[in-house]
Amino acid sequence: MAEPAPPWAALVLPLALALVATALATADARSTGPGREVLRLLVQQRRITRAADVPLVRLATTLLPVAAVLAAAVLPLGFRPVSDLPDGIVWFNAMEALAWAAVWLAGWGPNSTLSLIGGYRFLAQGLAYELPHMLAITTAALGAQSLRVGAVADAQAGLWFAVWMPAAFGIYLLSALAMAFWGPFDQPVGRDTAGGAAAELSGVDRLVFLGGRRLLLVVAAAFSVPLFLGGGHGPLLPGWAWTLIKTAAVLGLLLWVRRRVPTVRTERYMELSWVVLTPLAVAQALVVAVVVLKK
Amino acid sequence: MNLELFLITAAALFCVGLYGALTQQSIVMLMMGLELMLGGVILAAGAAWHHIAPAAADGQVLIVVAITAMAVEMAIGFAVVTALFRSREVDTTDMAAELRE
Amino acid sequence: MSTAAFWALAVLAVASGIMVFRFDSMARATFSLLTALLCVGGELIVLGLDYLGVVTVLMMTIEMAIMAVFMIMFMMNPAGLMPMTMLHNRRGAALICAGSFTSLVVGILLVPWPRRVGRAPADPTMDLGMSLMGPQMLTMMTLGMALFATIVATVVLATRRGRYDRYGDDLRAARPDDPVRGGVGR
C-alpha cells in the first residue's frame, strides 16, 4: 500500500533525479562525459542577445527543471512517493504542460529567429502529442479506477497494464519522448535550426535548460513504471529496486530508439497522431472501460 | 481567511479583467480580459462551495462550466479573429466596428 | 499554512492580473495572465478542490501557450519594443470598474451569507464525478454539445479550404492537394 514518504524525501528527490539523469548522460555520452560538459558550461559566459527579454529567458530556463521535479513529486519509489496526491495523474499532466510554457518562452526570449522557430515547433509538437497522451494516461487511471498514482500501481499487483493495454502503453512512450523533446522528437532543439529553442542559450542558462530536459525525460520514463509496468511489484527484490530496474529499462529503450530513428517532423506526426493514434487511444479506453465494468 | 476575503479577491480579478476588456482595442487583449473575469468567477464559485454548501456538488459543477466557457470563448475568439484577419486584415475592435460603416 | 498560501496567491493573482494590461510585451502579458490563472488554480487547491485546481492549471497553461502564438500572428507589436497605447475610453472604463468593484465589495461585506451547511465529502472529485454523471447529467451533456459545436464552428471559421479544394471538384483526387503533405499518406 502506498504510504507517505518522510518529509526529507522532498529534498532528496531533486538530487536523486539529477543522479539518474547523470547516469543517463554517461550511458548516452558520445564524446564528452557529463561531468566535463557541466564544467564546460559553468566556465562559459552567459551571453545576451540584442533586444532580448532577459527575465523571460531566465524564467523559462528555470521553469523546465522545476516542472520536472514537481511532476516527480507523485512518483513512487517502490511504493512511497513524496506526496501521493489524490489526483496524482492529473498533477503529473499539468506539471508536464508547464514545459510548453518554458520551451516557448526560451524560444521567444532571445529575440532570435531560429530559437523562436524552436519554440513554435514545440507548441506544434505539444498539440500533436497531448491528445493521445491524455487519453493514454486516462486509460491507466480507468483500469485502476483511481487518479492516485499509488492506487494505479497497486492495481497491477497481478497483471501489468502494459500487457492488456498495449496501445496506451505505446502511445505513452511516444509522448514521453515528445514531452521531453528527446530522441526522434528533438525537433524543437534540432540541429537544423542550430539548436532551436536552446540556440541562444549559453553557460549556466544552457546547463539549466538542457539539464531540465534530461530530468523531464527521466521523470516521463519513470512515470511509465507505476502507470503501466506494475510499479514496484516484482518477485524477490524490494519495491524500490524494481522501480529502478524498470525505469532503467524504459530509459534504455528510449535511448535505443533515438539511435535508430531520425527526427520526426511535426507536420507528419500531427496527422498520424490525430488520425491514427487518437482514435486508437479512444478505442483502447473503451476496451478497458468494458473490461472494468465486467469485473 | 473567510468567505468574504475570497470573494473580494475574486471581485478584484473580475474588475481588473473588466477594465482590460473595456479598454483594450486589440481583440486578443480583450479576450485576455475576459479570461481574467472568468478566473474571478471560478474563484468565487470555489469559495462559495467551500464556505456555504460543501456537501452539494453544485459549486464544483459551476467551476466546470466556467472552465469550459473559458475554453470555448478562447477557441471561438481566435477563430473569429482568424476569419476577420483573413478577409479584412482587422485585428482590433475599432477596426471591426468601422467595417459596419 | 493555508492562510499564508491564500494571501500569497491572492496578492500574486491580483498583481499579475493588473500587470497583464501594463506590460508592453505581449509575451509578458500572456504569461502574466497565466500566473494570475495559475494562482486561481492554487486557491482552488487551498479550498480543498484538488482536482479542479490542477485541471485549471493544466488547461490554462496549454491555453496560454497557444494564445501566445496567436498573439504573435495577429498583434502589431507583440514584443513591445515600440511603446504604444492600444486603448480606448480609459476614463469611462476606470470609472465603471472602480464603481463595480466598490459595489461588489460593499455587497460582499453586507450580505448575510448563509451558514455553512454540511461537511465536505472525503473525496470531492468522486462527488463531482457522481454529480456530473447523475443529477447534473444535463449540464454535462450541454457542455459536451457546446464543445463539439465549438470544434465545428472554429474549424469552419478559421479555414478557407474545404474538401473541394483538397480533393478536386469531383472529390476524386487520390491525394489531397495540401500546402504541406501530412503523415498518413492519404
Add this chain to the structure above:
Amino acid sequence: MDLRARLTRAALARPAVLLATSPGATRERLAVEAELGRRGWPSAAGPASADLLVFAGVPLPLRDDDWAERVWTAVPAPKARVTVTDAEHAAHTLDHGHRTLLTPAAHPAERHETATAAAPDHGPHDSQGSHGGMDHAHHGRPPGTVAGLPLAERAEDRDGLRLDRLHVPLGPALPDWPAGLVLRLELQGDVVRRAEVDPMPTPAASRPAFWSEPWLKALAGEPGTSGEAARRRCAAHLDSLGRFLGVAGWSDAATRARRARDRTLGDAHGEELRPLVHPLVRRVRKSRTLRWLTAGVGELPGGPVAGDAHSRLIGWLDGIEYALDAIGDRTPLADHPLIGPRGRVDDTEAPASRTLLAALPALLAGAEFACARLVVASLDPDLDELAARRAPDGRTHG
C-alpha cells in the same frame, strides 16, 4: 597552477567546435572534421554553444557584411578562433586554437553577465525577428527600426493570411550546410515565403573543385584511373549522405557516414571499406521512418535530380555501392564518360551545381523551415565548382 586554471583546463579539455567553411575549402573542412572525429571534440550547432571557432579557408565578407566577425562576437567567452588554410596543418592549427583557449586572454577581464556587447544572433542572421510590424496600412507609418533592428512587414502567406514576414539570411555558418551558400529567406513563422540564392563572393580558386577533381584532371588531359575517381565519388556521396542525415536528425547514422567518408578518402582498400559502408547503406535504405519523413519533400518533376528528397537519397546510396565496387578499377578515367558526383563535368555546360542552385528558390517557397533544410541538403550543391570555374588562369577549366 591555481585551482581556477586547473578547472578551466579540465572543462575545456574537449572544446565544442563550430566549423565555418568558405567556398573552395572542402579539403580543409574534411581535414578538420576528420581530426575532430579523432580527438572526440564535440561539434557545436551554433555560436552560443561553441568554445572554439574554426574557419576552413579564409572567410571573405559577403557584400559588406563581415559575417565571420559577427559569428565570432556571438561566441561566449572563453573563446578562441583559428583559420585553417592548409589541410595538412589542420591538427596543428587545432592545437594552437586549444592552447589559445586556455590562456587568460580567452577569458574576459570581467566575467558573468556583462556580455551585452555580444552580437545579436548567429552571424548570418542579421535581421532579427523583432516582430514589431507597426507598418500597418491603417496606421500608415513607414517601416522603422526598433533597437536597431528592422521591423517586420506583413505579406500574404500561403494560407491566405497576411502575416509578418521576416527577412532572414540563412548561411554560411550553419551546421551541415553547403559551404558558402547564403539564402535570403522571407519567413512567416517557420514557413518560407520566398527564397533567393545570394550571389556568392567566390574566391578565385587556384585548385580544381575537390569533389570533381579526378574528372577535371582527366578533362585537362592528366592521367588518372577510374578507380581513383570511384573513390572520390564514393566519398562525395558519403559526405552528402552524412550531411543529409545530420539535417534529418539521425546523428548516429550521420556519424557513421562521416567516419566511412574519412576512411574512403584515407586510401583504405575496398575490402576494408565494405564492412563499414554496407551496413550503413542497408540501414538507411531500409529505414521506413526516414522514407515516411522525407518522401514528398522537395519534389522536382524532371531534370537530373528528379524525384523527392528520398529518391535522391536512394540515388546516393546506389552511387555509393556502385562506386565501392569500382574502387579497384585501373582503367584510365579518360575512357569513360566524365560524370562527377553531382553530374556531368565538361567545358561547355554550366557546372551541375548551378542547376541545383537554380532549382532551389521554387522548391523552397511554401516549405516549412525543416523541409527547406532537407531540400537544400538533398540537393547538396557544391559551390566549389562555381568558384573553380572562375579560376583566372583558365587551366583548371572547372
